Amino acid sequence: MTNTESYFIPEPSRWPIISASSVFVLLFGFILMINDVSVGSMILTAGFLMIGYIFFGWFGAVIDENLRGSYGPNVSTSFRQGMFWFITSEVFFFLTFFACLYYFRGIAIPSLSGEGHQPMSNILWDGFQDVWPLVTLPGDTNVVSGTTYTPPKEAMGAGGIPLWNTIILLSSGGTLTWAHWGLKKESKNQLVLGLMMTVALGLIFFGFQAYEYFHAYTAMDLKLTSGIYGSTFYMLTGFHGLHVTIGTIMLIVITIRSMKDHFTEENHFAFEAVAWYWHFVDVVWIGLYFFVYWL
Amino acid sequence: MSEATAHDDHHDHKPTGIGRWLFSTNHKDIGTMYLIFALVMLFLGGASAMVLRMELFMPGIQIVDPDTYNNLLTNHALIMVFGMVMPAGAGMANWMIPMMIGAPDMALPRLNNLSFWLLPMAGTMLILSMVISYFPGTGTPVNTGWTLYPPLSVQSGMGMDFLIFTVHILGISSILAAINIVTTIVNMRAPGMTWFKMPLFVWSWLFTGLLLIMIMPVLAGGVTMLLFDRHFGTSFFDAAGGGDPVLFQHLFWFFGHPEVYVLLLPSIGVLGLIIPTFSRKPLFAYKPLVWFMAALTALGMVVWAHHQYTVGMSLDATTYFMIGTILISIPVGMMLMSFIFTMWRGAMTFETPMLFGIAIILMFSFAGVTGVMLAVVPADLQYHDSYFVVAHFHYALIPGSVFGLYAAVFYWLPKWTGNMYNETQGQIFFWWTTLSFNLTFFPQHFSGLAGMPRRIVDYSPQFADFNYLSSVGGMLFGLSHLLFLYIIIKTIKGGEKAPANPWEGSQIGTTGLEWTLPSPPPFHSFNTPPAIK
Ligand code: HEM
Ligand SMILES: [Cu+2]
Numbered sequence: 001m002t003n004t005e006s007y008f009i010p011e012p013s014r015w016p017i018i019s020a021s022s023v024f025v026l027l028f029g030f031i032l033m034i035n036d037v038s039v040g041s042m043i044l045t046a047g048f049l050m051i052g053y054i055f056f057g058w059f060g061a062v063i064d065e066n067l068r069g070s071y072g073p074n075v076s077t078s079f080r081q082g083m084f085w086f087i088t089s090e091v092f093f094f095l096t097f098f099a100c101l102y103y104f105r106g107i108a109i110p111s112l113s114g115e116g117h118q119p120m121s122n123i124l125w126d127g128f129q130d131v132w133p134l135v136t137l138p139g140d141t142n143v144v145s146g147t148t149y150t151p152p153k154e155a156m157g158a159g160g161i162p163l164w165n166t167i168i169l170l171s172s173g174g175t176l177t178w179a180h181w182g183l184k185k186e187s188k189n190q191l192v193l194g195l196m197m198t199v200a201l202g203l204i205f206f207g208f209q210a211y212e213y214f215h216a217y218t219a220m221d222l223k224l225t226s227g228i229y230g231s232t233f234y235m236l237t238g239f240h241g242l243h244v245t246i247g248t249i250m251l252i253v254i255t256i257r258s259m260k261d262h263f264t265e266e267n268h269f270a271f272e273a274v275a276w277y278w279h280f281v282d283v284v285w286i287g288l289y290f291f292v293y294w295l
Numbered sequence: 296m297s298e299a300t301a302h303d304d305h306h307d308h309k310p311t312g313i314g315r316w317l318f319s320t321n322h323k324d325i326g327t328m329y330l331i332f333a334l335v336m337l338f339l340g341g342a343s344a345m346v347l348r349m350e351l352f353m354p355g356i357q358i359v360d361p362d363t364y365n366n367l368l369t370n371h372a373l374i375m376v377f378g379m380v381m382p383a384g385a386g387m388a389n390w391m392i393p394m395m396i397g398a399p400d401m402a403l404p405r406l407n408n409l410s411f412w413l414l415p416m417a418g419t420m421l422i423l424s425m426v427i428s429y430f431p432g433t434g435t436p437v438n439t440g441w442t443l444y445p446p447l448s449v450q451s452g453m454g455m456d457f458l459i460f461t462v463h464i465l466g467i468s469s470i471l472a473a474i475n476i477v478t479t480i481v482n483m484r485a486p487g488m489t490w491f492k493m494p495l496f497v498w499s500w501l502f503t504g505l506l507l508i509m510i511m512p513v514l515a516g517g518v519t520m521l522l523f524d525r526h527f528g529t530s531f532f533d534a535a536g537g538g539d540p541v542l543f544q545h546l547f548w549f550f551g552h553p554e555v556y557v558l559l560l561p562s563i564g565v566l567g568l569i570i571p572t573f574s575r576k577p578l579f580a581y582k583p584l585v586w587f588m589a590a591l592t593a594l595g596m597v598v599w600a601h602h603q604y605t606v607g608m609s610l611d612a613t614t615y616f617m618i619g620t621i622l623i624s625i626p627v628g629m630m631l632m633s634f635i636f637t638m639w640r641g642a643m644t645f646e647t648p649m650l651f652g653i654a655i656i657l658m659f660s661f662a663g664v665t666g667v668m669l670a671v672v673p674a675d676l677q678y679h680d681s682y683f684v685v686a687h688f689h690y691a692l693i694p695g696s697v698f699g700l701y702a703a704v705f706y707w708l709p710k711w712t713g714n715m716y717n718e719t720q721g722q723i724f725f726w727w728t729t730l731s732f733n734l735t736f737f738p739q740h741f742s743g744l745a746g747m748p749r750r751i752v753d754y755s756p757q758f759a760d761f762n763y764l765s766s767v768g769g770m771l772f773g774l775s776h777l778l779f780l781y782i783i784i785k786t787i788k789g790g791e792k793a794p795a796n797p798w799e800g801s802q803i804g805t806t807g808l809e810w811t812l813p814s815p816p817p818f819h820s821f822n823t824p825p826a827i828k
Contacts, residue, residue: 007483009400009819012310012318016405020412023467024419027460034526035433035453058405078402078482085474089508096516100531100542108539117609124534139535144446147528149536225528228537235520235529 008075010065015058022050059253063270067262076269083273087280090243094284097239101232101291105132109228112138137227152222152230158294161212165205166289172201173282176251176275183263183271191263195255198278202248209241236292243281250274309818320404321818322389325411327711329386332414334780336378341773343371348735348769354756364752365438366454370425372441373458376558377465378421380692382414383700384561385472388500390711392476394809394816395494397485397825402478406471413468417461424457440750442547445532445540449524456525459518466511473507476500485808487827491582494805498585499564502592503557509596510550510557517546541606548599556595558692560588562699563630566652568805569706570634573649574641577804580633587626587633594623604675613672620670624663631656631663646798647721651702654729655694662690665740680750683743689736701728701779708786709793713815716786724782727775734768 026047032040065071110116113130125138133155141148156162179194216222222230254274257263263271309315319325346367350358359367389407393400401407428436434452448455480501484493521543523529530536532543571578578584598619600608608616634656643649665687669675678684708716742761747754754762796802796810808825809816 007399010320010405012314012320013405013408014318016409017317017412019409020416023413023464024416027420027464028423031453031456031460035456074482078478081478081482082403082406082474085477085508086470089470089474089512092509093512093516096513096546100516100520100546103542103545104537104539108534108542109537111539112534112537117611134537137530137536142449142524142528142530142533142535144449144533145525145528147530147533147536149528149530223528224523225530227530231523231529231531231536231538235523235531 008070008072013058013061015054015061018050019054019058022047022054025050063257063262066267066269071267076267079269080272083276087276090280094236094239094287097232097236098287098291101236104228104232109134132229134227134229147225149227150221150223150225152226153220154222155229156212156216156220156222156233156293158289161208162289162293165208166285168201168205168208169282169285172198172205173279175201176278180271180275183258183268184265186265188258188261191258192255195251195258199248199251199255202244202251206241206244206248209237209244233292236288240281240284240288243277243284247274247278247281250277319408320400322393322401322404322407322820323816323818325401325404325407326386326389326391328411329382329389329414332411332418333379333383333386334783336374336382336418337776338780340371340374340379341776343367343374344769345773347371348766348773350752351754351762352766353763354754354759356753359752361752362436362438365440365750366425366428366436368750369437369440369458370421373421373461375692376441376554378414378418380558380696380700381469384500384503384558384696385410385469385476387496387561387565387700387703387707388472388476391707391809392479392497392500393483394812394820395497395806396480396483396488397808397821397827398479398483399819399821401475402483403475406475410468410472410475413464413471417464417468420457420461420464424454424461427457428452428454442544442551443518443521444547445521445524445543448521449532456522459522462518463515466515469507470511473504473511477504477508480504485821485824485827488806488808491585492806492827494564494807495567495578495581495584496561496564498588499560499567502588503560506553506557506560506592506595510553513546514550517543517550520546541603544603544606545600548602549596551602552599553592553595555688555691556591558696559699560591562655562696562703563588565699565703565706566634566655568801569648569652569702570637571804572706572798572800573646573652574638574643575800575803576637576641578633579636579639581804584630584633587629590626591623591630594619594626598623601670601675604672605679617670617672621667624667624670627663628660631660642800646705646718647716647725648702648706650722650725651698651705654725655698655702658690658694658698658729658733662687662695665690678743680748681743682739682747682749685749686736686739686743689739693732693736698728704783706798708783709797710809710814710816712787713793713813714786714788714790715793715797716782716790720778720782720785724775724778727778728772731768731771731775735765735772736768738762738764738768 025043029040029043029045029047033044034040107116109130109132112125113128115130128138129136133152135152135155137149137151139149175194175197179191179198182188182190182194222233224230224234251274254271257270310318316324316328319328346359347364350356350364389401424437427433433454435450437451437454437458439448439451439455443458480493480497520529520531524532530538532538532540534540567578567584598616600612600616601620604613604616634652645653665683669678669684669687705716705721708714738761742758745758747758747761793814795813796807797814798810801807801810806827808821808827811825812820
């Protein structure tokens with residue numbers, strides 16, 4: 001008779017306000033840390049612990065409610081739409097960095113080298129050449145922040161590790177879909193196996209990426225301080241790597257939940273949300289491979 | 296039936312004590328917290344504006360030193376935009392949208408509370424960004440203005456780091472709120488509440504939400520790069536490393552121009568309710584109005600660089616942005632036209648919300664006119680960074696969004712509190728604010744055209760008369776808000792009891808579900824989906 005059954009309104013919850021405070025603690029610690037205030041890293045660690053506690057607590061509470069069957073179809077639609085809009089905002093976050101890359105390569109650097117609509121700008125650094133990847137920088141210090149730039153010895157190639165990583169991430173999309181089929185067929189083995197393979201591929205990707213960073217820093221002198229090529233390279237691949245890490249953690253969680261039989265054919269929002277997220281991370285990588293490594 | 300009533304009673308049981316607020320999952324309580332937060336910020340932002348206006352009362356430097364002036368200026372803008380207008384709009388969305396679409400609550404009530412509680416955290420960060428510069432060794436205060444342009448923002452002291460993370464927290468809060476509101480509108484409408492039966496306010500928030508989801512991440516990306524340039528040696532905004540400070544301007548205004556619609560649209564939505572109510576006529580051209588809003592949203596995303604005509608973009612780019620910007624005035628103008636046609640031959644009465652409504656149409660049109668002047672490149676090369684721009688955007692923002700919020704407060708206070716406000720006091724407040732607002736900002740058109748630059752603590756004596764008027768007006772405008780506060784507190788405390796529907800015309804041409812509930816409404820709005828006409 002009443003509508004509240006299908007609408008489900010949660011009881012008052014302490015998680016939101018704890019989350020907001022821990023975001024504050026985390027960022028406050030981070031600010032102090034990067035400004036060399038000694039307590040900063042301790043506060044930062046406290047913030048991380050608080051965030052971890054919330055993830056267990058809040059998601060745990062949601063999982064419990066779900067297992068108790070509190071959620072009707074209306075709630076699961078809301079969750080799905082919420083996730084959809086969240087990923088949309090993430091798309092715009094990454095588009096920002098891709099757009100910046102385009103801006104540097106298409107507008108800023110040509111203009112510095114005396115091309116484009118304002119050729120006189122070459123007066124700043126006479127003889128500066130527009131070559132991408134930019135291994136020869138216009139100047140050598142940032143007069144405002146005081147950073148001394150360290151030009152890279154060479155640029156990142158598109159073969160080798162990046163190519164392998166492309167193959168790995170694309171296959172992980174495949175194994176995840178295969179796991180989804182397993183869920184639909186109600187074959188637990190296929191579901192768990194598919195998820196485990198996806199997690200494994202995610203971890204391998206992560207390892208390769210870490211090795212690539214290490215190699216870039218030590219052997220190639222490609223650093224955050226290597227001018228705009230290094231800046232954009234690390235910004236794009238770094239935020240992507242962060243998303244892979246988060247995605248892998250989420251995959252591990254749903255693998256464990258699959259083993260505990262949490263998902264059914266009708267009720268598997270968490271699985272879908274993680275799958276969408278992972279595919280999104282996949283697509284971003286393809287963009288990265290083309291625009292950062294290859295072109 | 297008795298069973299259902301018992302059930303409803305159970306759900307109407309309010310949590311008690313401080314936990315009701317801290318742990319709330321109720322759209323009305325969270326809405327109230329948003330509104331209270333906005334009110335506090337209104338007074339904080341207002342106080343900083345009062346200091347600015349006192350300093351500008353006479354030429355010369357009297358009260359604050361230049362760095363403090365610029366710091367207050369920065370905080371004034373950020374507090375007003377992010378702390379006042381946006382939370383007030385979100386608070387109203389929280390309160391009204393579930394009632395308007397016939398839902399029991401928001402789609403994601405816990406997320407809703409998280410969006411709110413992030414705001415006080417951001418507010419604390421913002422205050423830290425101000426006070427930190429008084430500690431030794433923390434560098435200069437934030438003195439960039441709300442646009443945070445590098446290289447100055449790379450140079451400023453530690454306060455800037457706090458500000459960057461303030462922006463991040465605000466961004467998370469807005470994105471989560473937007474996700475929640477959009478999901479609520481799409482998924483929680485009662486059966487029969489079809490898209491084109493939704494009140495205009497709901498539409499306006501749908502578009503606002505979409506805008507926020509698209510633009511907040513871009514600002515977040517931009518300030519992240521700023522942080523990296525400041526601390527981790529990247530060269531995004533430094534030409535010596537191959538970067539470009541102008542890029543930050545593009546990122547900021549890609550966010551910033553749509554942001555002005557984020558501020559404006561909810562108030563336009565409010566006008567779409569108030570004008571029909573007090574004209575006792577259905578909203579004229581409701582469907583086209585929705586499409587004009589959609590056009591505004593889409594066009595608004597692609598005209599950002601009209602804020603950067605003077606930085607040396609190519610001729611093609613400036614031409615494109617000029618034409619795009621001028622085109623925007625078409626949907627804006629059409630929206631105002633449809634309000635005017637709604638009033639045409641209506642049986643109008645002039646209660647406080649309606650007075651604000653009419654004043655908004657007049658004064659906001661004026662901002663549209665100065666906007667088109669600014670949109671024209673050769674003209675803007677003269678006006679840019681002058682007080683003319685200050686006058687333009689205060690005419691756009693105060694009538695366009697702030698007065699819309701005031702109108703909404705008077706329109707909905709009876710619904711929210713169950714008490715009527717005192718009409719005479721409301722009208723005194725209206726005339727007081729409107730007149731003093733014009734006294735403050737109208738002269739700035741002239742000082743701007745005469746060449747007075749903005750964001751500077753001092754000015755040449757030739758502008759003294761205009762600034763004298765502005766300062767007197769500003770003080771009066773500030774004072775009028777004490778009356779506003781008084782009216783609000785008095786109405787919350789008591790007064791003539793309000794019926795479920797205190798406004799005669801409020802259900803003409805719209806479903807008006809919110810008026811079918813008692814004033815104040817029950818804790819959960821609609822436990823049973825309402826019948827929709
Ligand atoms: C017909 C519509 C409009 C047009 C054509 C227009 C045009 C412009 C232009 C060209 C500028 C840049 C001026 C300069 O810096 O030289 C500007 C500044 C500004 N406008 Fe508008 N505008 C319009 C409506 C609005 C609305 C609706 C709002 C807010 C509700 C708004 C708020 C602002 C703000 C805040 C600034 C200054 C930002 C800053 O530099 O700090 N405008 N407008
Ligand atoms: Cu603009």
